[in-house]
Amino acid sequence: MFKMQSRLILSPVSCLRWNQKHSSTKPAKSSFAESMKPMEEFKRNRISKISVVGAGQVGTAISAMLLLRNLTKHLVILDVNYELAKAEALDFQQASAFLGDARIDPCGDGSHSKDSDVVIMTAGARPSGKDRSRLGAMHKTVEIFKEAVPKLVDLSPKATFIVIANPADVMTFAFQRIGNLPKHRCFTTGCHLDSARFRNLIAARLKLPASQIQGFVIGEHGTSCVPVWSCVSAGGILLKDMVQDLACGDDPENWSEINEQVIKGGLAVAKTKGYTNWAIALTCADVVEAMCGGRGKIVTLGTDMQGLHGIEDSVVLSLPCLVTSGGISHVFELPLTDVEEKKLHASAEILLEAQCSIKF
Template sequence: MISKTSKVGIIGAGNVGADVANALVLLGKCVRVVLFDRTLSKAEGQAWDIEDSIPLLKEMEIIPSNQYEDLADSDIIIVTVGVQQKQGQTRLDTLSDNAQIIRSTIKELDRVAPNSIVLIVSNPVDVLTRIAIATSTRAENLIFGSGTVLDTARLRYQLGKRLNVAKQDVHAYVIGEHGDSEFVVWSSAFIGGILLTKFPIPQGATLEQIQQEYAQLTRKRGYNIFERKGNTSYGISTVVCQLVDTILRDEKQIFPVSARADSNYGVGSEVVLGLPCIIGSTGIQRQLLLSRNAHEQHLLEESANKLNEAYNSLHN
């Protein structure tokens, strides 16, 4: 049950931040939303527009602000602020611009809301989450990124349609970087409790063709949307709402969020990437070790190396 005083803060009133706020209100996921932006008029415009829908929905409060102090006592703070990715760029291309923004933001959040759970959504989410963990004084379980949650949701939905089964019965994970080096752990993919390798494949296709097609579709989906409309926001805002709901209700659901890798993954213990974790009222409650074959382990190591190089480039 959601607390009668549940409060969610959002840093950044741009496309993603505003859509997260709107989704929280439409779905009634908390009692109070604080939409923070350095430019107060921007936060006000977005918040007031969203507020006009509340008379037709569940009673909530949305507060625009440019004062970090208004985020105090938030259960969760969602960080969406940062330089936007441009046409032709990868998510990692925005790193140098966004790293300092995240450092300064986290320092302010440590000052005003040291016990809040912090969810990083800004890209490149894995490296920025690592920067946030390194910068913050709060417990590490209270900071994580949106990781490959959206990528996994895209895969499950599209693969379910191809196999003609409900998306809820597709159990497969996209892990690694939220970006070009992400990959599907096909060896651990199940359809309704049946290994994908043993599940009936539609006529006219092979398992290998389906794996290649849907891994590529999942990896390129965000870029394809970006090319057509200039940003992506609806999918990730729904992901954030799901994570908020899981935290506030202490549901202990499993999501592949950006977290520091367990040493048993064989990629060191410093790199942050999308890995399955149990999420509840205290943030990350436990990281799970997903079975991988030798090829998938190689892909995980490649993804980790890419993210390590990006992080280390900031210190060269």
């Protein structure tokens, strides 16, 4: 014989009361929310049209990644050398059947970029002469921006602008000022690439996939960047809890050598190729993909971080940001050590000095 089990049967009225009671119950606000600093002007947008300004090695690589990942159905390749833009667009368009039937338009004067949802700025001067640093080409790139930015903003006033041109942090500051743009809609990929290099180097030591390492590099996208060792984790385990004097003090395992490798990662590639393009292209595509997704992604992006981590001046540098379709919605303040905090402020001072040298 089967044993009958008793069940509690609720009347329709009881069910309604139970649902009303439990659906109205809001979870307590987490103290974690205190680390999330919202961008007050942020609004979500829908992304369909993307313009890439510059058809050089970086701009073309970014275009390729956007198309291969099916992140846009309408791509505009813009370059003052219209014939080059036309050739690159035609090369992609001929294989449109393999790219989700995307529409790719060339442009020489900016007109086809009108009403873009995202504009990616790669155009700028390349370092030359004795000073081949990112800052060395700064003033020439500012002059390019003075001519190009007002028109781009006028044609796409609601767009989100991603600045790739080097020096990325300072050029983002210049772009924001020239275009009179809010900081949540004008930013650089900044240290997102440095963070990827950081994670890759740690993963190689631990013999793990890079995707299983969590860690951030903050500050300048350049020589004064700050790897945040105190927050590095592998499989949910904080590395500092497992390694003695991690990248500081005696550092018996010499983890600090990774800091230098992060800084010189791009130079190692450029020394042979003369430029870098694929890593930054994948970095940019990752940010755009986060913008196209539903709830976004936390990545280290560069924008004006005044007021965060005790930074008193208006200076563009990278911190972990939540990026979604409308740009940056929140910035996260990491629980930095005193040493990391000092390094971040030193990085901010270097960038502030470079910003102050710009003549608008």
